Amino acid sequence: MQGWDTIYEGVISYHAEADLSPLKRVVDLFEEIQWPAETIDRDSPIHPLVIAKTLLKMRMDVASLACALLVHPYSQRRFELDTVKQRFGDDIAFLLEGISRISLLSLRTPEKKQKETTIEEPEEGASLEDGPPTPRSVGEMIGEIHHGTILVRDENQAEGFRKLVLAMAKDIRVILIRLVLCLHQLRLAMRMGPVASVANLSHEVMEIYAPIAHRLGVYWLKNELEDLAFRMQWPGQYDAIRAKVLERRKGGEDVVQKVIAILGDKLVSHHIQGQVFGREKHLYSVWSKINRKQITLDDMFDLIAYRIIVPNKEDCYRTLGMIHSEFKPIPGRFKDYVAIPKRNGYQSLHTVVFGPFGNRIEIQIRTEKMHQIAESGVAAHWSYKGKGGGGNSTTGYAWLKDLLALQESVDDPGQFVENVRFDLFPE
Ligand code: GDP
The missing domain is CATH 1.10.3210.10 (Hypothetical protein af1432)
Incomplete structure (x- = not known):
């Protein structure tokens, strides 16, 4: 073949x-x-x-x-x-x-x-x-x-x-x-x-x-x-939400490009190296947010997540300071997953601000390394130890080993699931 x-x-x-x-x-x-x-x-x-x-x-x-x-x-x-x-x-x-x-x-x-x-x-x-x-x-x-x-x-x-x-x-x-x-x-x-x-x-x-x-x-x-x-x-439901997102995209592409350009210029004028991207949320998360929060698509300000990738951690915070000085932040919407990473290893600064056109925009700031982990998670940590490759592939995931310990003490599958549920999916 x-x-x-x-x-x-x-x-x-x-x-x-x-x-x-x-x-x-x-x-x-x-x-x-x-x-x-x-x-x-x-x-x-x-x-x-x-x-x-x-x-x-x-x-x-x-x-x-x-x-x-x-x-x-x-x-x-x-x-x-x-x-x-x-x-x-x-x-x-x-x-x-x-x-x-x-x-x-x-x-x-x-x-x-x-x-x-x-x-x-x-x-x-x-x-x-x-x-x-x-x-x-x-x-x-x-x-x-x-x-x-x-x-x-x-x-x-x-x-x-x-x-x-x-x-x-x-x-x-x-x-x-x-x-x-x-x-x-x-x-x-x-x-x-x-x-x-x-x-x-x-x-x-x-x-x-x-x-x-x-x-x-x-x-x-x-x-x-x-x-x-x-x-x-x-x-x-899938087709309906897709059609709506496509329709909204038609009118919004220009704006997205403009926001990217403006954020890029701000980085330059503050002497921060960095790249700006705009990424659409995937359809299922759009749909579930609409239903969960009982809102309409038009109310969704984070349909596009703007992402700024910078060289190192210090630049993340400098960029955040720059963004907050240039655009008014929305109280309660700032999250520092850099200082306190999520349990899956995710790191990023999240903030929501009133963007250049007065509407609310979500911005995520992270380094290239953090970005890799954000996309690939455990797969980005992959380490090859020893000749055969693979090695102990649970490295860094001590919680997995704790799960094994659970097996010994619990016979009833239902109980086991109960115990593991929280550990696996705490959020
Ligand atoms: P939310 O708006 O209340 O869900 O608040 P968050 O600030 O926690 O999440 C906002 C966005 O950040 C999500 O829509 C995702 O795009 C991204 N995000 C959150 N958690 C993760 C994660 O664990 N991994 C990755 N790759 N992205 C995440």
């Missing part, structure tokens, strides 16, 4: 000394078993090269890449775990086993449960500003997700969740790989159109995987998971 060279090069770009042989052995095995199957075309979200690209974005190590690529053919029983052990060694076999076990979580599809948890889409034409479409479920759910609570509805799911957390605590690569595979599964589902079995997947993404991506600080992944699951669950 052509195209692997770019994958090898990609790995080398962030891990110069990586041993690529496991990947090459994956390619050999694929040739033997004629994988990918004919039905998986080159652009398919589950084509190995497509999956590999996302893994590169996450800066995953060779073992994770090899394992993630093996998951799909392994689930189709194209080879046995013993073959993996023999050819790839224990590390990759351990990862593969871990992932296969937690994947079962996505396969729980009892009809009855699905019925209980189905959240009906509001009627066509229902106004977005009318609040949550079905107050009982959607409103509650948004609130719960926003507050980082995961909903665990039954024993099976509690047990599945426990497996997930334990696998994650043992080796964080297992969950990172699972998150990537989940993203590709969703993209595939989007491509294929609505299929009953993915209804559960989108619930699970909203309730478990997106919060975990958030907790691990892999923000771009969290956002994409949420948007895909949102679109799948409530297509009408």
Whole structure:
């Protein structure tokens, strides 16, 4: 199969000394078993090269890449775990086993449960500003997700969740790989159109995987998971909010560019090196904020987050001082996540001010390094220790080890979930 060279090069770009042989052995095995199957075309979200690209974005190590690529053919029983052990060694076999076990979580599809948890889409034409479409479920759910609570509805799911957390605590690569595979599964589902079995997947993404991506600080992944699951669950709402945002974007692009230019000039005149960007919030967060706060799109001043990237921490505070001296800040809206980082490692100064055109704008100030962590979270911390790469990939995540300790004392999955819930999703 052509195209692997770019994958090898990609790995080398962030891990110069990586041993690529496991990947090459994956390619050999694929040739033997004629994988990918004919039905998986080159652009398919589950084509190995497509999956590999996302893994590169996450800066995953060779073992994770090899394992993630093996998951799909392994689930189709194209080879046995013993073959993996023999050819790839224990590390990759351990990862593969871990992932296969937690994947079962996505396969729980009892009809009855699905019925209980189905959240009906509001009627066509229902106004977005009318609040949550079905107050009982959607409103509650948004609130719960926003507050980082995961909903665990039954024993099976509690047990599945426990497996997930334990696998994650043992080796964080297992969950990172699972998150990537989940993203590709969703993209595939989007491509294929609505299929009953993915209804559960989108619930699970909203309730478990997106919060975990958030907790691990892999923000771009969290956002994409949420948007895909949102679109799948409530297509009408998704289309409506998208149309509104597009409409508003049309009128606002000029303003955004002007604000960026003005902020850039201010930096120059205060002798601060820095770059200004304007970034639109992802659709799901726009939609949930509108519903949560019972506001209209027009009331949302932070649809665009302005971001200033500066060389170092001192510059962050200088920039903040400059912004507050030039533009009037809104009381209570300043947050210093630089001095007190969030538990997922996120650092940034946040403020909301009356911008150059008199309207409120949200500004985030951070260094390049902080920015990397803001986007990639745990993946940005990736350290390669020892020859095999990966090393102890939970470094810096002591809380994961604490979760393991919990396992020993609690037998009841429901209780376990209760205990872990706060620890995993404190916000
Ligand atoms: P909020 O407006 O009440 O949610 O207050 P915040 O100041 O905490 O968050 C504002 C914005 O900051 C969010 O919309 C995100 O764009 C960004 N943000 C907040 N927390 C995080 C985080 O943990 N990681 C990343 N990457 N961005 C975050």
